[in-house]
Amino acid sequence: MKIMPISMPKDIDKYFFNRIKDINMINTQLSTLKFDIPPQMLITGYRGVGKTFLLRKILKDQGNNILTVFLDISEIMGRQKGKLTEEKVLKALLNEINNAISQNQQSYKKWISKITSNIKKLELKNYDFSDNIDVLDIPLPVIKDNYDKLSKFVMELPQKIVDSSDEIDGFIIVIDEFQLLKNIEKPDAFFWLMRSYTQKQFNVGYIFTGSVSKTSDIINMINGQEGAFGGRLIQINIEPFTFDETKRYIDEKSNNLKFTDNGFKRFYACTRGIPLYINSLSSILPNNVVCDEDIIKQTLKLNIDQVAMMWIYIWGRLSQGEKDFIVYLLENDGANRETLEAQLDYSKSSISRFIDSLSNQGIIEFNRDKKFVLSDKMLQLWLKIKFETNGFYPL
Ligand SMILES: Nc1ncnc2c1ncn2[C@@H]1O[C@H](COP(=O)(O)OP(=O)(O)OP(=O)(O)O)[C@@H](O)[C@H]1O
Ligand SMILES: [Mg+2]
Structure with missing residues (x-):
């Protein structure tokens, strides 16, 4: 039986549909990494349109010469007690950087020794290494009110990793649900901090994305004229599937759903081509009958909670x-x-x-x-x- 998932599946390729143009567009930007031109992007789009799925797919398909990190701010928010802080975000980033390099076991040891020696060259006098939390082999300093040094350490690390290895051409960092960074004490300052480091890192690309409206103040804060990136983030909006794409998607990936012409029009009008809704409505439609307008209307009315689950x-x-x-x-x-x-x-x-x-x-x-x-x-x-x-x- 074919399934159209409503949450992030483990096997991305099995369920992922199309998005060829978006993938090409984003990969074209990312390809400048190896020429020392760091791409910085802001990916917007309606809730459920597939931003997270798309970026996960793009990261997964990068070659071995590119290291990638996917940092989901909502996960950090969910995990922690109390307020979201800059330190927590930086530590989570550091953890993900470490995960990224540890995936390549062959080169890992080699990198680690180089990175460690680089780290030692940084001025870390104020760090207490005594009861350090080791993230695998990186001696991770205990942070004692030394935000400046911690941020320098973490933000410079990706470029140092690239510099210390002939096999690695670039580092891509995706920050998902970035709008939640508004919950830290000084979001403005944090974005400016990131901006200042991105200017000196020629092989590290940042991609910000999240469930945020195009006209929100957080977009202004990060990429408006007065914002930290001042319009330098390339803004790409991910559109819902078109009518034809939705049709092809259903033909290819659904569990043999069938529609009358008007039934399909109704289906498209209800889901508006948003994959989250396409998948959730498809999963409750009967697949042994040809769905007409009435079936769609009734099914939706009786099961609206299932389709609109996110909103509950x-x-x-x-x-x-x-x-x-x-x-x-x-x-x-x-x-x-x-x-x-x-x-x-x-x-x-x-x-x-x-x-x-x-x-x-x-x-x-x-x-x-x-x-x-x-x-x-x-x-x-x-x-x-x-x-x-x-x-x-x-x-
Ligand atoms: N290209 C695609 N092919 C197949 N299914 C997709 C695709 N894009 C998204 N989906 C489905 O839609 C669901 C929602 O996608 P995703 O979580 O990526 O949306 P989002 O834009 O990140 O939403 P939010 O703004 O709420 O974070 C996914 O779990 C997946 O099942
Ligand atoms: Mg998402």
Whole structure:
């Protein structure tokens, strides 16, 4: 039986579909690494459109001469107690760098001795090596309020690894869910720090990505005119599958799903070509009948929680004010700031906070009519169906 997964599968190639153009575009940028031109990118796109899957695939397919690191900030947030700090992010990065080099067992020993000698040349006087946590063979200093040295140590390491090995031409670091870096104390300063090191590292490429709206302030903070990278990050938006791509995808990867013409149109209208929704709706459609419009409508209505699963989780973590804000946009088909300030029972500063937080989570966006609107049609459908069925919106 064929499966269309709704979470990250281990065997990426078995489930991955197409994206040839995106892969070529990103790989073209990455190919400059070996010519000492470090590519820096920002990958955006709707929730569930496949940014993480795509980047995992791209990293996996790099040749042996390129080392790669995939750092997911949401994992660090999930693992830790208390506040997210710069140190925790840097330590996690260091850990991943070590994982990357340890995969190549043959060269590992050779690198490690060179790297270790390089590390020793760094001024690490303030580090206490006595009760060090060894990440395999790298003596990892205990960090004692010495953020400057820790950041220098970690941020310079990838380039040092490339420099210390003839077989390695470059290092690619993907930072997923980067918008969560907003939770550290001084996100601005952290982005500037990264920027300052990337300028001196000719064979290290950074790719930032996350579930964030294109019009959010975090994008400005990192890549706006006044932002740390000041527009130098090449911004690539990952689009949903087109109608035809969706059709081919279903033909190739689904468990023999069949549609009438109108049934498929409906299927596409509901999923909007977003793989997450294509996969979750496909997994509940009957595969022994030809699905028409009605079957799609009914299945979706009865199983909306399964298809919109991601939203149940996100909704649960929003504040009451953010929920009221979303419901207002839903019922009024979007609104501008003045209307929101006049109509919602919240202060101007609260409304600004909702706007920041919801755009940084990719839930709302600012459209061409200068209105805030909900970014995701499935969220809208979920709220509507819940309201119709229960008489009230999810709590
Ligand atoms: N090219 C693809 N081929 C097949 N399935 C895909 C593809 N891209 C994404 N998917 C499916 O959609 C799901 C969601 O993709 P992914 O997690 O990469 O989205 P995302 O854009 O990173 O979303 P978020 O913004 O929520 O992090 C994946 O688990 C995968 O099952
Ligand atoms: Mg993702």
